[in-house]
Amino acid sequence: EEQEEDVLRELRLFLRNVTERLSLDRRFKAFTRPVDIEEVPDYLMVIKKPMDLSTLLTNIDEHKYVTVSEFMLDADLIWQNALEYNPDSDPMDRHIRHRACALKDTVRAILRDELDEDFERVCEEIKESR
Numbered sequence: 001e002e003q004e005e006d007v008l009r010e011l012r013l014f015l016r017n018v019t020e021r022l023s024l025d026r027r028f029k030a031f032t033r034p035v036d037i038e039e040v041p042d043y044l045m046v047i048k049k050p051m052d053l054s055t056l057l058t059n060i061d062e063h064k065y066v067t068v069s070e071f072m073l074d075a076d077l078i079w080q081n082a083l084e085y086n087p088d089s090d091p092m093d094r095h096i097r098h099r100a101c102a103l104k105d106t107v108r109a110i111l112r113d114e115l116d117e118d119f120e121r122v123c124e125e126i127k128e129s130r
């Protein structure tokens, strides 16, 4: 009903705000757009579920997420994919892994500081009821 749509509208506003702040952080430049398959032809042989910050925003606008937990599953793909594609001691691998770990910690810190657990519980109730 209308109250549920109010909650999901507030969820989308919160998730857009978090995603846009991440996209503005220079440490996460490599994660702002889909990996360019022309530049990195073997990427899709290694990474089965690509994800990036611009795709998160599109998903939010398409009402893909009813809970923060669903959003987190896709947001976690971004740094998990980077760790998987960059496992070696190569300086570039280490550089990307460092930024992937910073992304992981930053997302968790924002949600710990800014997500009210009662709000997420209401979102989970809406999801269960559908």
Ligand SMILES: CC(=O)c1nc(NC(=O)[C@H]2CNCCN2)sc1-c1cc(O)cc(O)c1
Pocket: 029, 030, 031, 033, 034, 035, 036, 081, 082, 085, 086, 088, 090, 092, 093, 096
């Ligand atoms: C996001 C990601 O996982 C990524 N990984 C890379 N790894 C490498 O280049 C390592 C791989 N091992 C051998 C030595 N090179 S480059 C890169 C990337 C960076 C961008 O600024 C944009 C973009 O689309 C992708």
